[in-house]
Amino acid sequence: MNMIPSTNPEKTFSPxxxxxxxxxxxxxxxxxxxxxELNGRIARYNVAEARFARLDRGRVIGKSFFEEIARCTxxxxxxxxxxxxxxxxxxxxxxxxxxxxxxxxxQGVDIELGRATRGPLIYMTVxxxxxxxxxxxxxxxxxxxxxxxxxxxxxxxxxxxxLAGRRKLxxxxxxxxxxxxxxxxxxxxxxxxxxxxxxxxWGRVVVVDMEVDVIERLGSTMGELTMATAMDVVADRLLRxxxxxxxxxxxxxxxxxxxxxxQRSVFAELGGHAACGVPExxxxxxxxxxxxxxxxxxxxxxxxxxxxxxxxxxVVPARVRALERVAQGLTTxxxxxxxxxxxxxxxxxx
Amino acid sequence: MASRDPAHDxxxxxxxxxxxxxxxxxxxxxxxxxxxATLDPTRMTAEAFLSAVIAPRPxxxx
Numbered sequence: 001m002n003m004i005p006s007t008n009p010e011k012t013f014s015p016x017x018x019x020x021x022x023x024x025x026x027x028x029x030x031x032x033x034x035x036x037e038l039n040g041r042i043a044r045y046n047v048a049e050a051r052f053a054r055l056d057r058g059r060v061i062g063k064s065f066f067e068e069i070a071r072c073t074x075x076x077x078x079x080x081x082x083x084x085x086x087x088x089x090x091x092x093x094x095x096x097x098x099x100x101x102x103x104x105x106x107q108g109v110d111i112e113l114g115r116a117t118r119g120p121l122i123y124m125t126v127x128x129x130x131x132x133x134x135x136x137x138x139x140x141x142x143x144x145x146x147x148x149x150x151x152x153x154x155x156x157x158x159x160x161x162x163l164a165g166r167r168k169l170x171x172x173x174x175x176x177x178x179x180x181x182x183x184x185x186x187x188x189x190x191x192x193x194x195x196x197x198x199x200x201x202w203g204r205v206v207v208v209d210m211e212v213d214v215i216e217r218l219g220s221t222m223g224e225l226t227m228a229t230a231m232d233v234v235a236d237r238l239l240r241x242x243x244x245x246x247x248x249x250x251x252x253x254x255x256x257x258x259x260x261x262x263q264r265s266v267f268a269e270l271g272g273h274a275a276c277g278v279p280e281x282x283x284x285x286x287x288x289x290x291x292x293x294x295x296x297x298x299x300x301x302x303x304x305x306x307x308x309x310x311x312x313x314x315v316v317p318a319r320v321r322a323l324e325r326v327a328q329g330l331t332t333x334x335x336x337x338x339x340x341x342x343x344x345x346x347x348x349x350x
Numbered sequence: 351m352a353s354r355d356p357a358h359d360x361x362x363x364x365x366x367x368x369x370x371x372x373x374x375x376x377x378x379x380x381x382x383x384x385x386x387a388t389l390d391p392t393r394m395t396a397e398a399f400l401s402a403v404i405a406p407r408p409x410x411x412x
Contacts, residue, residue, distance in 0.1 A: 223377040230376045231364035251366025256387040291380040316385040 013093055015114035015123040028204050030211040030221075032109075032126030038086045040066050043121055047205055051212045052128060054104060054165035059150040070144045072101040078111070085115045085122050099132070101143045106132040128215060164213075173270055180271035192277045199281020206282065207289040210237065222290060234286060242266065244310075252338055258287070258314040259334040265303060265310045273302040273330055276310055287314050296320045300327035300337040313337055319345055 018026070018033060026033050026046040032053075035044030042065050050057045055069070066074040066082075073079060078098055085091050093114025100107040108130030115122045135143075147165045148154070154161075160168045184191045207222075210233060214222050222230055227250075235246040244262040252259055260283055262268075267275040276299045287295040294317050301311040311334045315323055319341060326332065326340035364372060371379060 224375050226373050227367060227376055227379050228362060228364045228372040232362070235363035246363060248364050249366045250364060250371065253366070253383060254387055256385045290376050291383065291385075292377075293380075293385070295385075 013095070013112040013114060013125060015093060015116040015121075016118060018123045018125070019116040019119050019121060024204070028208065030208050031128075032124075034065065034124045034126070035121045036065055036082070036124065038120055038122065040064050040082070042069065048208050048212055049126060051164055051166075051209055052107065052126070052216075053100075053102065053144065054163070055145075055147050055150070056161075056165055056167065059147065063150075068145060070100065071141055072138075072144055073098070081111075081113050082122060085113060089115060089117075091115065097129070099135070100126075101135045101138055103134065103140075103143050103146045106135045108132060131216060131219075173266070176266070177270050180275050184272070184274060192274045195271075195275055195277030196281040196284075199278040199283075200285055201281075202278070203282040203285025206237070207286055210234070210286075223292075230290065238262070247309075249334070252313075252334070255338050255342060256315065256319070257338045257341075259338075260297065260312045260314065261309040261334075262312075263303075263309045268302055268304040268310050273299070273304045276302055276304075276312075279310070280312060283312055283314065298323050298327065299330060300332050300334055302330040305330055307331065313341075315341070 018035070023044065023046075026044065027048075029046060030048055032049030033044070033046040034042060034049055037043050042060050042063055045057050045060055047057070050060075053070075060069050063069050066079055077096070081094050081096065085094075093112060095110065095112050098109055098111050100109055107128050110127040110129055112125040112127075113122065147161065151159065160170075162168050180195075183194060187194070211222055214220060214225065214233060218225065218229075222233070225233065231246075231248045235248075238244055238246050244265040244267075247261045247263075249259040249261070260279075262279060265276065265279065267278050271278075280297050280299055283297040284295060287297065295314050296317045296319075297312050297314045298320060299310060299312050300323070301307040301309075303310045313323060313327075313334055322344035323337065323341045326344055327337040332340070362372075
């Protein structure tokens with residue numbers, strides 16, 4: 001059993017603030033958010049909640065939260081609070097603790113529930129507090145629905161899922177090669193920028209997923225892990241997906257930079273150096289999340305051009321232009337790139 | 351700088367960290383990380399110094 005800290009950094013719960021967020025913004029939150037219509041049907045369901053509940057968002061949207069998905073919540077201690085908000089638009093938000101009964105284990109959660117004043121949705125935030133063994137003595141209908149029950153035809157249709165309920169993809173690498181070459185051919189001038197954006201978008205999901213994974217397995221947030229462990233978590237993720245082996249060198253911290261290197265990067269090997277925009281975007285988001293400030297990442301040396309690994313330098317955005325200028329050939333060793341970048345910044349040209 | 355732990359330099363993901371830094375939490379480490387280290391305001395114009403230490407905010411996505 002793990003006691004975990006709240007992952008909701010917001011001190012105050014505001015249904016209207018949640019209502020104003022785009023789906024993409026809801027997905028960047030490391031705690032569960034569910035938007036319910038007044039009839040209890042699920043209208044919004046963010047990535048963190050899907051990951052914690054091991055459900056596919058596409059399978060739960062439009063379903064009744066109390067009757068078809070989280071059946072364990074159809075009790076007065078939970079649904080009574082929802083009914084009060086449904087019946088009285090002016091009822092204030094409420095907070096309470098609850099235990100979600102999943103087949104794979106129970107979760108002690110803190111719930112915040114409130115009705116948006118602009119729009120017909122009741123918002124729920126879910127902060128996981130404890131992970132517990134599966135509750136005994138419950139009938140299957142008293143437990144939250146498992147994903148397999150929502151898609152009984154899945155296996156026959158070739159759908160495969162991992163333990164977290166995410167659909168697995170075992171693609172031939174030729175698919176990635178074809179995608180990258182199509183991007184390059186359709187707009188060669190912007191392909192790198194597009195791939196950075198791809199990496200950023202992917203990174204937003206990855207950081208939430210890493211937080212959920214760390215909370216489940218280690219009982220803490222990423223920020224509470226030691227540096228050594230946190231970097232292993234990030235590297236292990238890349239390694240397990242066969243994307244390459246990551247090393248992070250903090251020996252340049254005295255010069256305000258961090259060097260990340262990928263050996264045998266799938267992006268460089270299959271897509272050429274433009275495809276290294278994907279890890280650039282990904283690392284930017286991951287480091288920004290961990291450092292709690294904007295961090296930009298640029299490749300300074302690419303394995304595709306003969307280097308032993310793809311090397312990236314992380315700096316504050318204000319130094320990026322200087323870094324790009326000194327390493328535009330993608331053949332500069334990180335140490336030399338950082339030296340040259342600092343000299344460039346000192347010349348006041350950035 | 352404090353001595354480095356070879357275990358964190360050879361086979362570990364995080365390299366170049368002192369023993370102390372390797373065992374610090376992510377929050378603690380980055381709270382003390384000086385992203386503008388080596389900037390010397392006496393050698394720069396005020397404009398260049400300010401542009402180097404004040405990170406531009408990204409455009410908000412719709």
